[in-house]
Amino acid sequence: xxxxxxxxxxxxxxMADGTPLVYLDSASSAQKPRVVxxxxxxxxxxxYANAHRGVxxxxxxxxEALEGARERIARMIGAExxxxxxxxxxxxxxxxxxxxxxxxxxxxxGDEVLVNEMEHHANLVPWQQVTRQTGATLRHIPLTxxxxxxxxxxxxxxxxxxxxxxxxxxxxxxxxxxxxxRLVEAARAVGAVVLVDGAQSVPHAAVDVSNxxxxxxxxxxxxxxxPSGVGVLYGRREWLEQMDxxxxxxxxxxxxxxxESSWAELPAKFEAGTLPVAQAIAxxxxxxxxxxxxxxxxxxxxxxxxxxxxxxxxxxxxxxVHGPAVEHKGAIVSFxxxxxHPHDMAELLKRKGVAVRAGxxxxxxxxxxxxxxxxxxxxxxxxxxxxxxxxxxxxxxxARKTLRRD
Amino acid sequence: MSDELYDELILxxxxxxxxxxxLESPSCTHTEWNPLCGDRVQLQLQIDSxxxxxxxxxxxxxxxxxxxxxxxxCEHIEGKTMEEIEGFGAPEMLELLQVRLxxxxxxxxxxGFKVLKTLVYSDDGPTGGSx
Numbered sequence: 001x002x003x004x005x006x007x008x009x010x011x012x013x014x015m016a017d018g019t020p021l022v023y024l025d026s027a028s029s030a031q032k033p034r035v036v037x038x039x040x041x042x043x044x045x046x047x048y049a050n051a052h053r054g055v056x057x058x059x060x061x062x063x064e065a066l067e068g069a070r071e072r073i074a075r076m077i078g079a080e081x082x083x084x085x086x087x088x089x090x091x092x093x094x095x096x097x098x099x100x101x102x103x104x105x106x107x108x109x110g111d112e113v114l115v116n117e118m119e120h121h122a123n124l125v126p127w128q129q130v131t132r133q134t135g136a137t138l139r140h141i142p143l144t145x146x147x148x149x150x151x152x153x154x155x156x157x158x159x160x161x162x163x164x165x166x167x168x169x170x171x172x173x174x175x176x177x178x179x180x181x182r183l184v185e186a187a188r189a190v191g192a193v194v195l196v197d198g199a200q201s202v203p204h205a206a207v208d209v210s211n212x213x214x215x216x217x218x219x220x221x222x223x224x225x226x227p228s229g230v231g232v233l234y235g236r237r238e239w240l241e242q243m244d245x246x247x248x249x250x251x252x253x254x255x256x257x258x259x260e261s262s263w264a265e266l267p268a269k270f271e272a273g274t275l276p277v278a279q280a281i282a283x284x285x286x287x288x289x290x291x292x293x294x295x296x297x298x299x300x301x302x303x304x305x306x307x308x309x310x311x312x313x314x315x316x317x318x319x320x321v322h323g324p325a326v327e328h329k330g331a332i333v334s335f336x337x338x339x340x341h342p343h344d345m346a347e348l349l350k351r352k353g354v355a356v357r358a359g360x361x362x363x364x365x366x367x368x369x370x371x372x373x374x375x376x377x378x379x380x381x382x383x384x385x386x387x388x389x390x391x392x393x394x395x396x397x398x399a400r401k402t403l404r405r406d
Numbered sequence: 407m408s409d410e411l412y413d414e415l416i417l418x419x420x421x422x423x424x425x426x427x428x429l430e431s432p433s434c435t436h437t438e439w440n441p442l443c444g445d446r447v448q449l450q451l452q453i454d455s456x457x458x459x460x461x462x463x464x465x466x467x468x469x470x471x472x473x474x475x476x477x478x479x480c481e482h483i484e485g486k487t488m489e490e491i492e493g494f495g496a497p498e499m500l501e502l503l504q505v506r507l508x509x510x511x512x513x514x515x516x517x518g519f520k521v522l523k524t525l526v527y528s529d530d531g532p533t534g535g536s537x
Contacts, residue, residue, distance in 0.1 A: 343443045343469035343514065347411065359443055373444020402412050403470055404421050 019353035027379030039285035069284025078208035090231035094218030099126035109135035116141035169201025174323030175332035226286035230279035247272035331380035339405035348399035419474035476518030
C-alpha cells in the first residue's frame with residue numbers, strides 16, 4: 001500500500017544510522033498523515049484563538065471548525081447528536097469521567113461493576129477507585145486460555161447487582177475483539193449500562209454506538225492518526241444530561257454566583273477549561289482521512305498483515321504468540337521468545353529500525369494471567385506492509401544470534 | 407567503555423553465569439524486582455566471622471543486562487569484606503559492566519547492586535545490630 005505509506009512523512013525518514021523505519025507500534029500511538037499535520041499548522045498559522053470566547057473573526061472561525069470536527073466524529077460513530085461527543089484529553093480521562101460523574105453518585109454497597117482480566121489499566125484502575133469510594137464491588141469476567149472472555153461463565157459474574165459493564169472493544173495486548181453485542185444484550189437483561197473502551201477498536205473497524213447500543217464509548221485521537229492530547233467520550237444524551245460534571249471551572253457553567261453555580265448545556269458541561277482546540281479540529285481531519293480510505297479497506301489490509309505476521313512468527317521455534325486465533329483478533333501480535341527477553345528483543349530490533357513495544361503494556365493483571373512479566377508487541381496499521389514483517393522476522397533471528405541463542 | 411551494549415563480557419556472563427543458583431545455608435538472602443520489565447534478581451551471601459564474603463550466588467530471570475550484571479557483581483564481591491562493600495558505589499558497578507547504559511537500562515544493570523546494598527544496610531542483614 002505504497003500510497004497510504006506515502007501519506008505519512010515520518011515513515012519516509014530513515015533512522016540516524018540510515019536504517020529505514022519499520023514502525024510496528026501503532027497500538028501505542030499511530031503516526032500522523034500529512035493532512036493532519038497540515039490541519040494543525042493551518043489552525044495555528046491562520047485562525048487560532050480560544051474556542052467559545054471570541055467574537056472577533058478568528059473566534060468565530062475556530063468555533064465553526066471545532067463544532068465541525070465534533071459533527072464529523074459524531075457521524076463516524078453513529079451518535080444521534082453532536083453534543084453526545086465530549087472532547088477530553090484521551091481515553092483515560094474519558095473513562096475517569098464516567099467512573100466519577102456517573103459512578104460516584106450511582107454506586108453504593110451491594111452494587112457491582114464488571115470488568116475483566118484483559119483490560120488496560122485505564123479501564124481497570126478508575127473502576128477500582130470508584131468501587132472503593134462507594135463501597136461497590138468490582139468483579140471480573142474470567143478469560144479462556146486463548147485470551148477471550150469466557151462467556152460460558154458470564155452468569156457467574158453478571159447479575160441483578162451489576163450496574164455497569166466496562167469492556168475493551170479490542171485488547172491492546174492480545175488483539176482479542178470482544179463480542180460487544182452479546183455483552184450489551186446480557187447487560188440490558190439485568191439493567192446494567194455498558195462502557196466500551198474503544199482506544200484500540202475504533203481505529204480499526206467501523207463502530208456504530210446505536211447498534212449494539214452502548215451507553216458510553218471512550219477513545220483517543222492519537223491512535224486514530226490524530227494529534228495527541230485529545231480524545232472523545234461518547235455518552236448517550238439521557239445519561240450525560242443526568243450526570244453531574246466531572247471537572248469544574250470555566251466554560252462548563254451557565255451562571256456563577258459567589259457561592260453556587262449552574263451548569264452549561266451539553267457538551268460544554270463536560271468541557272471545563274480550555275480545550276485542546278487545534279488538536280480536536282485536526283482530529284476531525286483525521287476522521288476524514290480514515291473515512292477516505294474506508295474501514296473496509298483498513299480491515300482488508302490489516303487482516304492480511306495479521307494473518308501473515310501470526311503465521312510467520314508462529315513458525316519460529318521457541319516463540320509463543322499470545323492470544324486467540326486470527327479470526328478473533330485485530331492486528332496486534334504479542335509474543336514471548338523463550339530465548340530472548342522482551343527488553344533485549346526491543347533493544348536489538350531497534351538496530352534494524354524496528355519499533356516495537358516491550359513490557360506489560362499497562363496490563364499487569366493480564367500478564368499475570370499469561371504467566372509472563374513482559375511481552376514484545378508488534379502492532380499494525382494500514383501504512384505497514386509485508387516487507388515490515390520480513391524485517392521483523394529477520395530482526396528476531398538477529399536478536400537471537402547476537403545473544404548467542406540461535 | 408564500549409558503546410556496544412551486548413559486549414563480549416556481558417554476553418559471556420549471560421551465556422555462562424558465574425555462581426548462578428542457590429547456596430545451601432546463606433548468611434543472608436534478598437530479592438528485588440524491576441516492576442517495569444519484570445526482571446528479578448536474588449542475591450545470597452555466605453559471610454565468615456571476619457565479615458568477609460566467602461561466596462556470592464545470584465538467581466533470577468530477566469534481560470541479558472540484568473542477569474549478566476548480577477553475575478559480574480557476584481564475581482567482583484567475593485573475597486571482599488562488608489566494610490569494603492559499603493564503599494562500593496553505583497558508578498563503580500556501572501564501570502564493571504564496561505558498557506555505556508541508557509538511563510532505562512541502568513535500572514537493569516543496577517538491579518543486583520540494589521539487592522546487595524539492601525543486604526548491606528538492612529536491619530536483619532549481616533551488618534545490622536540485631537543479634
